[in-house]
Amino acid sequence: MGRKTSKGKEKRLQQREEALQIAAAKAVVDKANAQEDPLAPFPAFRNFNKNGVEATLSCVKSENIDNDTWNWIFNLLECNMKPLYNSCSWGWNEKVKKEELTDERALYLVARDKEGKALAFSHFRFDLDYGVEVLYCYELQLEAAVRRKGLGKFMMQVLELMGFSAKMKKVVLTVLKHNPDAMNFFTALRYSLDETSPEDNLYEEFPYVILSKPNKKLLSSV
Numbered sequence: 494m495g496r497k498t499s500k501g502k503e504k505r506l507q508q509r510e511e512a513l514q515i516a517a518a519k520a521v522v523d524k525a526n527a528q529e530d531p532l533a534p535f536p537a538f539r540n541f542n543k544n545g546v547e548a549t550l551s552c553v554k555s556e557n558i559d560n561d562t563w564n565w566i567f568n569l570l571e572c573n574m575k576p577l578y579n580s581c582s583w584g585w586n587e588k589v590k591k592e593e594l595t596d597e598r599a600l601y602l603v604a605r606d607k608e609g610k611a612l613a614f615s616h617f618r619f620d621l622d623y624g625v626e627v628l629y630c631y632e633l634q635l636e637a638a639v640r641r642k643g644l645g646k647f648m649m650q651v652l653e654l655m656g657f658s659a660k661m662k663k664v665v666l667t668v669l670k671h672n673p674d675a676m677n678f679f680t681a682l683r684y685s686l687d688e689t690s691p692e693d694n695l696y697e698e699f700p701y702v703i704l705s706k707p708n709k710k711l712l713s714s715v
């Protein structure tokens with residue numbers, strides 16, 4: 494039996510350390526996902542009233558979304574995003590999109606007016622991303638009539654509040670490069686290129702970037 498080198502031992506220790514870190518990060522994500530309503534601790538952030546838009550926010554698990562709301566979510570997303578998806582290598586695949594939207598891990602922040610009419614939604618998840626605990630914003634979609642009135646910014650602030658208070662290390666999202674409204678919006682909200690964002694090279698050009706905002710309180714451990 495050969496003698497194990499100290500290099501081999503170092504590697505095993507490093508692997509064990511990494512496994513412990515991922516297990517700890519997963520426990521934080523599981524705890525965030527176990528919350529019945531991640532918005533419940535922040536009642537002051539349920540209401541938006543600015544620039545002529547009055548909205549009430551609620552946070553709902555995908556399993557609790559009713560059929561009318563699903564239809565509105567699918568239609569708004571298709572109306573806002575299908576042309577953008579179809580004008581790049583992603584393409585629009587309704588089946589895949591619906592599977593992503595209805596996944597049991599999906600959470601929704603929904604804004605409605607006084608009559609209960611839906612105005613905007615965000616699909617988000619507490620998840621591990623490359624072993625790091627994050628709030629991943631999959632979608633932020635507003636009806637055209639309520640855009641540019643501060644509602645999108647408010648909803649992102651609510652996502653950050655829920656994410657950072659649940660000890661997520663960052664809020665992460667994917668944006669198509671040829672969606673200037675969204676690029677300008679997230680830049681204005683001080684989102685910047687995430688370290689996991691792919692870089693174009695000689696062989697491949699990516700139509701999207703990954704942006705993120707760190708949890709400043711946990712910055713040292715990102």
Ligand SMILES: CC(C)(COP(=O)(O)OP(=O)(O)OC[C@H]1O[C@@H](n2cnc3c(N)ncnc32)[C@H](O)[C@@H]1OP(=O)(O)O)[C@@H](O)C(=O)NCCC(=O)NCCS
Pocket residue numbers: 573632633634635636639640641642643644645646647667668669672673674675677678679681682
């Ligand atoms: C992108 C989107 C979510 C922004 O939400 P919004 O409520 O319209 O944005 P806000 O009013 O909160 O804007 C906050 C700031 O972002 C910037 N911004 C937002 N939209 C912008 C635009 N179209 N052009 C330039 N800057 C913009 C501005 O600095 C703005 O502040 P200001 O209005 O005081 O100048 C919304 O326009 C939308 O739903 N678009 C269609 C779907 C989409 O593209 N979603 C993003 C997918 S990743």
